[in-house]
Amino acid sequence: MSISGESTARERLVVVGGDAAGMSAASRARRLKGPDELEIIAFERGHFSSYSACGIPYWVGGDVTDRDALIARSPEEHRERGIDLRMRTEVTDLDVRGGRVRARDLGTGAESWTPYDKLVIATGARPVRPPLPGIDAPGVHGVQTLDDGLALLDTLGRTPGGRAVVIGAGYIGVEMAEALINRGYGVTVLNRGPEPMSTLDPDMGRLVHVAMEGLGITMVNGAEVTKILTGGDGRVRAVATQDEEYAADVVVLGIGVRPETSLAEAAGLPLGEHGGLLTDLAMRVRGHDNVWAGGDCVEVLDLVSGRERHIPLGTHANKHGQVIGSNVGGDYATFPGVVGTAVSKVCDLEIARTGLREKDAHRAGLRFESVTVEATGRAGYYPGADPMTVKMLAERRTGRLLGVQIVGREDAAKRVDIAAVALTACMTVERMTALDLGYAPPFSPVWDPILVAARKAVSAVRSGG
Structure with a gap:
């Protein structure tokens, strides 16, 4: 409460996650409220902020030649706009009752608590990484962040024109198959399901299967991967299924992602059946007036079925951020839901x-x-x-x-x-x-x-x- 003639103390917004949803929320809130009214602190454990993860396959494949072209706004640009963005800093604990977060500087290991008045959780999603023997061997790559892309390009640079195995045939799987074909690799895609692209009905997935094989990609359906085999140097040499072994100089995991909600779950925040945070139309976490969440860590309403779904897409994440930032900044906005629209391609085939x-x-x-x-x-x-x-x-x-x-x-x-x-x-x-x-x-x-x-x-x- 303010005393007549004195200004009210400014509020503090803490954002966990420095990519699409988190920084869209921070930027929108900053446009609505200046630094004298609202202090904004954002934590990002990676090396990059506000980048297009959807563009990584096209960077790896050579369609996009400059990594920085995928970065919408650098940490320095965010700071110039009055957002205290702390890179390489990982939030390790959410104390919702106490209104604070604990974060660790990944460079020094130092930890500290930061109190907040309002909290935005934008922790994204994590790639599915099954607990298979050899899954952590050098040469096995997930593709979720720019750091992942850099690591994969390093491996490709040391094994040019080699053999690649992609595990999974969803959006990331088929896009990475294209990227590797463009890099001159022989590509095999191992898919557990009856046809690639489980986001389609199998009869439509069959069309994708036929087209991929026409592009020179070996498509193996009904393939249950059992282990990653390594050579004497410890690097990947093959992928084994229940029936066969497939030689590989590089393995890319395209199995899909799950909401990264371990912090939220430990804090007792409500999760849906798919593991994503549950929010209201204003993207406020249900039952928590001063906590919002958006991006790949939340579940959204499917307007056609009327059920909650987890749909990790950059389009949704940016819209979530705009809605959250508007509400945090004193305006009002809602995110009514989605109909589940997505597009992709593999070479000249559009899906x-x-x-x-x-x-x-x-x-x-x-x-x-x-x-x-x-x-x-x-x-x-x-x-x-x-x-x-x-x-x-x-x-x-x-x-x-x-x-x-x-x-x-x-x-x-x-x-x-x-x-x-x-x-x-x-x-x-x-x-x-x-x-x-x-x-x-x-x-x-x-x-x-x-x-x-x-x-x-x-x-x-x-x-x-």
Whole structure:
């Protein structure tokens, strides 16, 4: 409480995590409140801040030649804007009751407590690293941070044109397969599932499988990795499955990520079934008025199924940060949820999805119809009219759009944005057929592939009841 004529003491915001969500929150809060009103201290255990982790495969593959091109804002730039960003400093304990965090300087080992009035948790996600024999051998790499990318490039520089094994065939797995092909490596991808890209239905994943093999990538499905084999020098030499051994000069883990919420869990903060922090629409941690969380460490509401999901994407993290910073800074904003849109590519093959897969719809208890069409991205007579496959799910009886998956070549993936908008607007497939989309032969046929799929879905809904 202030005495008349005296200014109120400034508040302190502490941010744990110096990448997308954390620094977006800090920057937004700083724009709303100056240093005299709000002190901002941020902790980051790595060497870099505010960078694009999504760009790492393209840096490794050589499409992006300058590492610094992936850095949106350096620690020095944040400090110039009045944010006390402390690099190579790891938060080791959250004392939510006492309103303080303990941090360790990774250079000196010194530890200290820092009190806060408001706390932002943006600890991101950690790569899945199964407890296999040899998993920590030199030459085995995760790809989550710029430091990881540097380490991988060092290994690639010492084994040019060698043999690479990628374990996992999700987004990171297929993107890293492309990066390694671009580096001149022979690439084998080992996948536990029936087809690559488990974010797609298996029939669409099969299209990705065929295309990857056409690019010279050896794709092995149903492969359960049992151990990493090493040579006399201790470095990786092969990956063993239950059936075979695959020679490797480098191994890349593309198994996926989990929310990094060990600190939050130890502090007693609420976690969801996927291990992510639970927040309200303002990104405030449930049950804690002065604690917010965002980015890959949280679960978000799926607007289609109505369930909480963990979807680690930079687009969400930056939006979370903006919402958090607005609320911390005295404004008001909300993050209503997502429809699960994601795009990727492997060489010239484009892959996209939004909304629910068939198994998601079954899990949500929805009755639905599923249709698949093949169409071209341009007028059939126009040069470069490559085919694409579109799969669409619609709810029975109502015709509500539930999900779309696309696999194709040039100009295929971004068509998923049409479906993402339709999902957000809760449109039916019948209403989608009337969408006024842009048309000219170089860009689309008269009936865009999305609309062709919608028309087929309308017929399926009507005949299926």
